[in-house]
Amino acid sequence: MRERILAVVLAGGKGSRLEPLTRDRAKPAVPFGGSYRIIDFTLSNCLNSNIRKMLVLTQYKAISLYRHISMGWSRYFCREMGEFIDVVPPQQWIDENWYQGTADAVYQNIYSIEKEQPDLVVVLAGDHIYKMNYRRMIDAHIENDADMTIGVLPVAVDRAREQFGVVEIDGLHRVAGFEEKPKNPKTIPGDVNMCMASMGIYVFRSRFLFEELCRDANRNDSHHDFGGDIIPKVIGTNRVFAFPFMDENRKVEAYWRDVGTLDAYFDANMDLVTVDPLLNSYDEEWPIYTYHPNLPPAKFVFDEDHRTGHAIDSIVCPGTILSGGEVRRSVIGNRVRINSYATVEDSIIFSRVNIGRNARIHRAIIDKGVSIPSDMEIGFDHDLDRARGFYVTENGVTVIAKNERRHFVNAEPWES
Numbered sequence: 001m002r003e004r005i006l007a008v009v010l011a012g013g014k015g016s017r018l019e020p021l022t023r024d025r026a027k028p029a030v031p032f033g034g035s036y037r038i039i040d041f042t043l044s045n046c047l048n049s050n051i052r053k054m055l056v057l058t059q060y061k062a063i064s065l066y067r068h069i070s071m072g073w074s075r076y077f078c079r080e081m082g083e084f085i086d087v088v089p090p091q092q093w094i095d096e097n098w099y100q101g102t103a104d105a106v107y108q109n110i111y112s113i114e115k116e117q118p119d120l121v122v123v124l125a126g127d128h129i130y131k132m133n134y135r136r137m138i139d140a141h142i143e144n145d146a147d148m149t150i151g152v153l154p155v156a157v158d159r160a161r162e163q164f165g166v167v168e169i170d171g172l173h174r175v176a177g178f179e180e181k182p183k184n185p186k187t188i189p190g191d192v193n194m195c196m197a198s199m200g201i202y203v204f205r206s207r208f209l210f211e212e213l214c215r216d217a218n219r220n221d222s223h224h225d226f227g228g229d230i231i232p233k234v235i236g237t238n239r240v241f242a243f244p245f246m247d248e249n250r251k252v253e254a255y256w257r258d259v260g261t262l263d264a265y266f267d268a269n270m271d272l273v274t275v276d277p278l279l280n281s282y283d284e285e286w287p288i289y290t291y292h293p294n295l296p297p298a299k300f301v302f303d304e305d306h307r308t309g310h311a312i313d314s315i316v317c318p319g320t321i322l323s324g325g326e327v328r329r330s331v332i333g334n335r336v337r338i339n340s341y342a343t344v345e346d347s348i349i350f351s352r353v354n355i356g357r358n359a360r361i362h363r364a365i366i367d368k369g370v371s372i373p374s375d376m377e378i379g380f381d382h383d384l385d386r387a388r389g390f391y392v393t394e395n396g397v398t399v400i401a402k403n404e405r406r407h408f409v410n411a412e413p414w415e416s
Contacts, residue, residue, distance in 0.1 A: 012059025072291020101225035151201030295319035
């Protein structure tokens with residue numbers, strides 16, 4: 001008999017390092033690659049892995065995430081067959097506080113998890129970009145008769161320092177040591193430049209998980225986090241194994257991205273517009289599912305007076321009109337209007353953005369609902385961008401918040 005498996009997707013983080021993109025939405029709900037939300041990659045991995053029981057645990061600013069899952073994901077599951085994807089807000093059945101950590105988030109929903117009577121619980125982060133068949137990890141967990149299995153991947157020491165949990169593994173892939181975000185990560189034997197990092201993906205034997213969550217909840221010195229508290233306490237007494245990341249992206253380089261900062265988010269989107277993108281979103285064998293609104297195809301208009309609308313090395317989503325504008329190396333979302341003689345280069349434009357005549361946009365992220373006035377330049381003079389109240393990242397990307405109006409008093413909603 002096949003094991004009963006429940007996926008628990010943690011989607012409640014503030015995503016403060018992604019502000020202003022997370023000012024009005026949860027991090028997993030941030031758009032990515034034009035058509036998708038960040039959480040779509042984790043949910044698609046579950047669906048492609050034939051995991052059809054999911055609890056999505058939310059916390060902060062979750063309304064857009066709830067709407068996205070309700071409109072785009074519910075259709076893939078049949079309740080009558082025991083399949084579901086449920087968005088679960090904090091219910092405070094156990095504690096009146098917000099979730100204190102990843103382990104506490106699962107603990108506060110322990111009744112919902114126990115109700116499904118799973119044999120195994122897969123705990124996933126809803127804010128990473130990657131393709132992975134969780135079934136392979138589950139099969140390894142069963143074969144090892146493990147209490148807990150941790151998904152891991154090799155990461156450069158400089159990147160892992162104070163950013164990732166670092167795992168030590170013996171020759172049989174059993175976890176021999178673990179440090180949460182160490183200043184001096186322990187390296188892989190034989191390679192002083194690389195260490196083995198936790199991906200924040202866990203498979204648990206359900207009874208073991210419940211017992212450890214209850215123990216951790218009663219510890220006054222705990223931060224109630226899987227990486228910081230539970231893993232270090234169980235590796236010496238229980239069967240804890242590591243599972244090396246097996247990429248379904250089928251490229252030479254394994255693709256896994258934590259888009260936790262604006263610069264990392266920008267770079268991951270720019271990966272998609274290269275001639276041979278690192279992440280293949282056109283893969284029919286491992287599709288990425290999402291909500292697709294009912295919109296007309298993108299339209300490129302005008303072939304006179306040097307007003308030809310065109311896009312090169314770019315992604316252009318449905319409902320968008322390039323009315324004589326030029327787009328290069330950019331990701332353009334739904335229902336965007338780029339007016340005559342405007343140029344957009346190396347940028348990410350969210351849905352319902354209007355870019356006026358002769359405007360110039362360079363290395364920018366423009367959130368939903370912004371209307372850029374004619375002749376305005378964004379991303380060329382960072383001091384001017386800051387003076388306007390826009391955020392400029394360490395790597396020089398200008399970010400304009402959702403529905404920004406304060407500095408665009410002359411913007412017209414639609415121009416030709």
